[in-house]
Amino acid sequence: MKKTLRILIIILLSITFGIILFLSTFGLETKYFNNLVIKKVKDFNEDIIVELDKIKIKLDLRNLSIFLVTDNSNFIFKNKNFKVNQIKAYSDIKGILKRKSFKLKKISLSLNNVNYSDLKELLIITKPSNLKSFILNNTKSGIITGSYDFEISDKSKIQILRAEGYIQKLNLDLIRKINIK
Numbered sequence: 732m733k734k735t736l737r738i739l740i741i742i743l744l745s746i747t748f749g750i751i752l753f754l755s756t757f758g759l760e761t762k763y764f765n766n767l768v769i770k771k772v773k774d775f776n777e778d779i780i781v782e783l784d785k786i787k788i789k790l791d792l793r794n795l796s797i798f799l800v801t802d803n804s805n806f807i808f809k810n811k812n813f814k815v816n817q818i819k820a821y822s823d824i825k826g827i828l829k830r831k832s833f834k835l836k837k838i839s840l841s842l843n844n845v846n847y848s849d850l851k852e853l854l855i856i857t858k859p860s861n862l863k864s865f866i867l868n869n870t871k872s873g874i875i876t877g878s879y880d881f882e883i884s885d886k887s888k889i890q891i892l893r894a895e896g897y898i899q900k901l902n903l904d905l906i907r908k909i910n911i912k
Contacts, residue, residue, distance in 0.1 A: 751790060758787035764799055768820055771835050772806075775883070780807040783818075796821055796836070811849045816841040838881045842896075847873040871902040 753759075765783045772781050782805040791798055798821040806813050821837040847870055854863060877896015881889050903911040 751792075754788065754790040755792050758789035758800065760785050760787050762786065764788070768799060771820075775889075776808075778808055781818075782806070791821070794821075796823055798822070809852045811852055813842060813845060813849065816843055835883050837883065839878060840881075841878045843876050845875045847871075847875060847898075850875055869904050871904060873901040873903075874899040 762785055764786045768783060768786065769781050772779050783801050784804065786799045786801045789798055789800055790796075798819050800817060800819045802817050804815045804818055806815060817840075819837075819839040820835050821839075822835055851867065854867060875896060875898050877894055879896075880893040882892075883889060901911065905911065
């Protein structure tokens with residue numbers, strides 16, 4: 732009896748470990764959450780249209796949360812089309828299991844080769860700051876590649892924005908008619 736119970740526990744732990752390993756490395760691919768993610772983005776801003784293919788559900792072991800990830804998607808904002816390499820939408824485990832209580836905690840975008848003139852439309856809707864006004868008033872052109880993280884409050888508002896990346900072919904006008912290319 733003890734031997735059978737021990738074997739059963741080992742089998743259950745192995746299956747659980749296998750599922751956790753599979754979800755954290757490969758993920759489970761589905762189209763089940765497409766409409767839900769699109770609706771949550773619409774709640775954030777009505778002018779954003781998101782085109783998704785398939786979404787993978789993955790497990791983030793560091794933060795003990797689940798995230799949805801999709802590759803090679805598009806989003807359209809004010810008739811400007813942005814190619815997105817990857818979108819990650821983080822939620823808690825309860826939110827994924829119960830679709831009605833699904834809340835996004837964080838969204839990560841990875842963009843490649845976006846023209847500054849297209850990105851300017853997105854900058855206008857972000858929170859006012861000195862850096863934002865400097866960029867909008869002094870940058871003339873450039874191609875931007877990078878990744879952007881948005882943390883979202885309960886009221887579907889951006890709380891924190893982290894951005895990292897680089898700019899190519901920058902044309903910047905500074906004070907006293909100094910032009911940097």
